[in-house]
Amino acid sequence: MAGVLQEAGFSGDVDTVLLLVSEVVTNAVRHAGSELTVLVELVDDEVTVTVADESDDVAMVKEPTTDATTGRGMFIVEQLATRWGLRPTPGGGKAVWFSCC
Secondary structure: OHHHHHHOOOOOOHHHHHHHHHHHHHHHHHHHOOOEEEEEEEEOOEEEEEEEEOOOOOOOOOOOOOOOOOOOHHHHHHHHOOEEEEEEOOOOOEEEEEEEO
């Protein structure tokens, strides 16, 4: 994915995008228990990644504690993404997305 973003001309922080993809996909795998899809879009110099799954459970941002071993994913997304959100998908499920410039 890093190579594709660079070849497409994305000049933002590719490592941050990869970290956020990892966090959102990990959440979908751990909590949705369903198949998922990942869509990556590059418009101008903004990349938007959408991860959709079949679960209606809402992704939540939790303030992590120093001794927590999990639960930091959406907090990291909130801190590092330019913007992010969640929307229901047709037929049930949800899509979590984030954008980075």
